[in-house]
Amino acid sequence: MMKVTNLRKRFGELVVLDGIDLEVQRGEVVAIIGPSGSGKSTLLRCLNLLEKPDDGTIEIGEATLSAKKYSRREAHFLRQQTAMVFQNYNLFKNKTALQNITESLLVTKKMKPEEARKVGEALLEQVGLAHKADSYPITLSGGQQQRIGIARALAVNPHAILLDEPTSALDPELVAEVLQVIKAIAERQTTMLIVTHEMAFAREVADKVIFMAEGKIVEQGTPEEIFGDPQNPRTKKFIQQVGAPLELIG
Numbered sequence: 548m549m550k551v552t553n554l555r556k557r558f559g560e561l562v563v564l565d566g567i568d569l570e571v572q573r574g575e576v577v578a579i580i581g582p583s584g585s586g587k588s589t590l591l592r593c594l595n596l597l598e599k600p601d602d603g604t605i606e607i608g609e610a611t612l613s614a615k616k617y618s619r620r621e622a623h624f625l626r627q628q629t630a631m632v633f634q635n636y637n638l639f640k641n642k643t644a645l646q647n648i649t650e651s652l653l654v655t656k657k658m659k660p661e662e663a664r665k666v667g668e669a670l671l672e673q674v675g676l677a678h679k680a681d682s683y684p685i686t687l688s689g690g691q692q693q694r695i696g697i698a699r700a701l702a703v704n705p706h707a708i709l710l711d712e713p714t715s716a717l718d719p720e721l722v723a724e725v726l727q728v729i730k731a732i733a734e735r736q737t738t739m740l741i742v743t744h745e746m747a748f749a750r751e752v753a754d755k756v757i758f759m760a761e762g763k764i765v766e767q768g769t770p771e772e773i774f775g776d777p778q779n780p781r782t783k784k785f786i787q788q789v790g791a792p793l794e795l796i797g
């Protein structure tokens with residue numbers, strides 16, 4: 548489903564991804580945790596070439612790309628395998644909620660307008676925003692905007708959804724509604740990579756937790772292993788600092 552081999556990225560002298568090897572199975576939900584600056588966002592951004600990796604190979608869905616040398620066509624094909632959910636939503640401000648979701652269907656997938664609208668409306672329903680189809684982002688709460696962002700990512704039916712701290716820009720009272728939507732999607736066997744600081748959420752929803760530090764995957768395992776019985780001293784220290792999630796969220 549997804550296989551990343553020896554992925555490397557540096558910004559100038561700074562090595563940000565220091566040989567990442569990663570395998571994700573279909574339907575698996577992977578939470579990526581780790582200290583600030585450890586390369587979590589860069590890893591997600593390299594998977595869809597928002598950042599250009601220096602070395603390694605990326606296989607996602609039907610696409611395989613060798614970072615050293617690839618064509619524009621290969622890059623385009625790899626990008627089509629995933630959809631990204633951003634921390635700051637990144638919605639089109641001049642488009643309604645529904646238009647934000649259907650844009651890629653109309654433009655990239657060349658879907659007929661009435662068909663795209665049906666898909667869009669079904670997705671709005673899924674994220675609990677059927678009544679906001681014609682609303683513009685500025686009139687929506689952060690939690691609602693992010694749910695639109697998630698619906699937009701689902702619209703293209705990608706092999707995997709990449710979420711980079713999807714709730715960290717939200718006011719605390721809006722976090723739960725977005726996590727609930729992500730949880731519901733996770734339960735429907737959608738492959739997801741989520742960078743998150745929400746440890747309780749990671750513990751409850753993830754099949755696998757990856758702990759990154761200084762551009763490396765230091766340790767990975769089930770939530771029980773990583774939160775309950777971390778092996779690596781750095782993982783232990785991190786889990787201690789952020790507080791192991793004892794209680795599961797409802």
Ligand SMILES: Nc1ncnc2c1ncn2[C@@H]1O[C@H](COP(=O)(O)OP(=O)(O)OP(=O)(O)O)[C@@H](O)[C@H]1O
Binds near residue numbers: 558
């Ligand atoms: N465009 C860039 N140019 C130069 N350095 C960058 C760039 N993007 C990221 N970096 C550096 O790469 C390192 C990893 O950044 P990254 O954003 O991947 O970390 P992160 O794990 O997502 O951190 P956080 O938890 O704070 O979001 C950091 O030291 C950062 O300063």
Ligand SMILES: [Mg+2]
Binds near residue numbers: 587588589
């Ligand atoms: Mg980040």
